[in-house]
Amino acid sequence: MKKLVVAFGLLLSFNAFAEYGLNMTEGVTSISRDIYGLHMMVFWVSVVIAIVVFGAMFYSLYAHRQSKGAVAANFHESTKAELVWTIVPIIILIGMAIPASKVLIDLEDTTKAEMSVKITGHQWKWQYDYPQEGISFISNLSQGSRDAVNGTDAGREKADNYLLDVDKRLVLPVDTSIRFLITSNDVIHNWWVRDFGVKQDANPGFINDAWAKIDKIGTYRGQCAELCGKDHGFMPIVVDVVSKADYKKWVSKQQAAAAAAVASASKTWSKADLMAKGKTIYNANCAACHKADGSGMPPVFPAMKGSVIANGTAAGHINIVLHGKGAMPTFKMLGDSDLAAVMTYERNAFGNTGSVVQPSDVKSAR
Template identity: 55%
Template structure:
């Protein structure tokens, strides 16, 4: 038994030594939430930082009072415990102050939530439908719809025994075959639903995520300020391939978006036809119910 324990300690020490000798590997991570590229994300970030600094101040005051009391009233200084049961004034103070802090935090938070739900005066509407395991997009005012699935390179690399190193694939599991293209400086209303199980459409830089629920439509909006490609994923466990249904939003200037619309209208794709077929099947199923 002693020999087994020694062997276990030896293996543990060897493993620790190998880990410490290995070069450090840093993932793409950050200590804070992204600021985002929309008015909503800026509001959420500002609210987050406000609450954060309020919490920091509260933490400093509370823990400062605790450490001060421990140091100044320690036994070695001859401190004697006070003998009292309660103090009405103190109890009122430590009830009213936290209440005022919570109200001060709730007012800006409520304003941000109301702003996030206001889809009025939207300049265009996009319907997002979650499928197992892809996304369907429909530009409601343009008659354009298509499916967006995991791109072929990522799909090949994720297969067991493919021989493809995932690290060699750019934007592994975060690229699609058909991106959602939207114009910048345009208020876009999103109608989000699902055809089978609950999904969740999430792009961190937009500042929100919405559940996609079968038979129900969630609404939200965005207005992207800067052209670019913004990536997200399904944020609701939806089945076997939940981890393989990314979201990619490509924001372009309004003029470029108009050209993209014309190209889509003049030449439909297989993805669009598949989305139309899937939508038709969903409508038939709803009618049957």
């Protein structure tokens, strides 16, 4: 019985390890498949070299061992041997360099792009802009994952795509050559989607580019691959690749939502509406540093509860949120109504008694 239990445990272990591959991911883009093909070519060349070198070494150890009375040869130079071990590696390196150069050149060639997406890294979220379509939004870690972070181990195990889901996904059309313009608003980030074969640094003050033509409809996930601060592990990437027809529908929907957001910024909101909207925005953008209960993490991230700023003048509060201060970055990327809502929430939640902030107040302060 004991042996049966051990065997069953080993079987479960093997099933768990089966989820982890030992090789690269082939991916769903032409460039990712080229990288995979280059990797496999170099791998098999290395295997052949290892077989030849170690085969010759082990044969020599066996065939010329001392027990057979082998006597070591005494020579100092061999022009033939020197030519062989110089020319053969050169041929091998040239043979690998030619396809490698083609792949590297292809990696940098974004001239055939049919559309562009600008990607900006923030601590700790991604901003996506579609210049041609006039769409812009922020992608944060999903609230489900945020709740699981502060929950139990059992809750984290049950959470779907724990730390790998977002509230707003990047949407791209299938069979379309897409140029990614990648930069950062604060520190160095890295936008990495394994299945696309795209991994590019997001450097503040610079724009790096990459491209991909995705062949398969589906959902693909990635992560920030550059240590960028305390919540580095909480800024995942989720991309929905859809048909071209569905992409057009999505674009129309987003453009309508953007127009509605502009219109909403010109109206006067009730305090209740601002508070309801502000809580969601606070949890997505502010709770990581100032905590969901407003207690903060002093002295770097002060508490919102009893805050001099939140209970002070609205103008001072707006100025800090728009322009940042110390470790706090600017939040200009959010819309006027979003900023008005989150500041109203901060000024009236946690026992604070600050005033209401309207979108028009934010707009005039920009």
